[in-house]
Amino acid sequence: MGDAVAAARGAFPAWAGMGTDRRNDILYAICDTLTAHADELAEMEVRTTGLPISGVRPLARRAAHNFRAFAEVASTLSGESYSQAENYMTYVTREPKGVGALIAPWNAPLALGSMRIATCIAFGNTCVLKPSEYTPLSMFRMVELMHEAGLPDGVVNLVNGRGHVSGEAMVSHPDIDMIGFTGGSETGRRIMATAGANLKPAILELGGKSAAIVCADADLDQALDGALLGIYSNNGQQCLAGSRILVQRSIADRFIADFVARAKAIRIGDPMAASTQIGPLAFAAHRDRVLSFVDVATQDGAELLTGGGRPDGFDKGFYIDPIAVLAPSNAARICQEEVFGPFATFVIFDEVEDAIRIANDSAFGLVAYVWTGSVTTAMRCSKGIRAGTIWINTPMMRELRAPFGGFRESGIGRDGARSSADFFTEMKTTSIPIEPLKLNRLGV
Structure with a gap:
């Protein structure tokens, strides 16, 4: 040194x-x-x-x-x-x-x-x-x-x-x-x-435990694509992950069902293959830590929607099926602790102010995603959410000229x-x- x-x-x-x-x-x-x-x-x-x-x-x-x-x-x-x-x-x-x-x-x-x-x-x-x-x-x-x-x-x-x-x-x-x-x-x-x-x-x-807010007035097809990218791209191993997906109650059943169906269809495989969408996690200890949160989630009353094990046909490598759970509330550990893997957690909200409150109920404040068709809602979220970067109707992007960093932890x-x-x-x-x-x- x-x-x-x-x-x-x-x-x-x-x-x-x-x-x-x-x-x-x-x-x-x-x-x-x-x-x-x-x-x-x-x-x-x-x-x-x-x-x-x-x-x-x-x-x-x-x-x-x-x-x-x-x-x-x-x-x-x-x-x-x-x-x-x-x-x-x-x-x-x-x-x-x-x-x-x-x-x-x-x-x-x-x-x-x-x-x-x-x-x-x-x-x-x-x-x-x-x-x-x-x-x-x-x-x-x-x-x-x-x-x-x-x-x-x-x-x-x-x-x-x-x-x-x-x-x-x-x-x-x-x-x-x-x-x-x-x-x-x-x-x-x-x-x-x-x-x-x-x-x-x-x-x-x-780190981060970023909220991805999906409002009822959003383009739901784009929001679905964006939410999947936000948590499962990079094998979920990213501080920018939209790991808490907050969905408005009136669209929650449909949106979550569509998300789970798409998550089950994600192509897992050799990371060198161009068609692969999720590869193995980086090392064994990290895979074990990610999987341990399945038990943490269920102990807190969350519902396992998909994933949580080794995908069929993969006897070697640190592969896991993409995971999604429905949390009983934002107080659950799975909503508060960073998993850093392909692990999505859903929370249902009623009004936009509820979503902003839930987004801010975290030790972290790196980024937030907002999917809405309303300029007013977008501006309310931008002003109200305590995070360093707010992405409106887009998955993660980086403007190198602009400041990038986080609030709190x-x-x-x-x-x-x-x-x-x-x-x-x-x-x-x-x-x-x-x-x-x-x-x-x-x-x-």
Whole structure:
């Protein structure tokens, strides 16, 4: 760890001092190189995550685009000037903060790891990156390709290892200037405690238990498609999952029946096959944890609607049938705890205000989905729901220019154009007198 941090510290002055246009040429080259190798990277990611190749290919292309997007953000940063104080001109500049400790998750290593790197190095910082011990291969190849594209040695340094060993060593290292973490809320708490003890800033994108609200006036065919994508895409292993599906009572029976029928028809199989819609979960302990919530749900009085076991024909691999349950109320543990798998939980509501209240009755606040034909309802939900991102009549999408992050236990800080610039740079104020000053002469 010491060598990696030392390499990042050693490379910092030259990378930070490089002109933005020259640095951006390297970032653009990284984008082009990763794009050319997107299929290779996607296949490596599938082999460690079990995610269907059809979903990983777009994520690999997004990983490449992150470098271009934040190069463009860096090229548009401007300073400030103030002349209100008599006889003074004051101007404000941004400078790179230093060396970042970046920790990437196992559920979407390329997309989320590249976001951490791009937002850090685009503004002139260097970093040490740790991928998950479960999914290191695609990250290793991505960093290798970045150097092939012309990234100077020491700007991005990859270390492997378990979180409580390598990760702890990273975030507690005295030569680390800031910490970027994407992962679970419990790990986030430990990282934040260490960062606080060392007075180091941290940006944390953590877990979620997001509500997907389906109103009676919605386009129900689109809402059904969106709800299924919201919980079952990426094998359900995503912090953005719409895992609590809140359905208005007048349409609940029909909507839930249609959802369950579609869930039973999802194509489970080899994640390398283009037709596969759900592959195996990432590792055995995680599969067992997801399945344990079936018992948790039924003990709380929830009704198991589908799934909960190993699909027929799969004797190997960490496969499970997509799960859906109907909860007696939002107080059930299955509505409050993040499962992080293909596990949908239905809650029925009567009025829109009830849905907003239920959506907010959570320790988390990452995103929310709202399906409605009413602009008024959409605006009421947008204003009332305590979450960092509200998606209206759409499954998950990402506007990289806009802030992204969560309320409460879903994280601290935001990614995005201005938000990332604020975190990864320091602002410096310089004041200069316009004319020579007449100073008091102490001691004369």
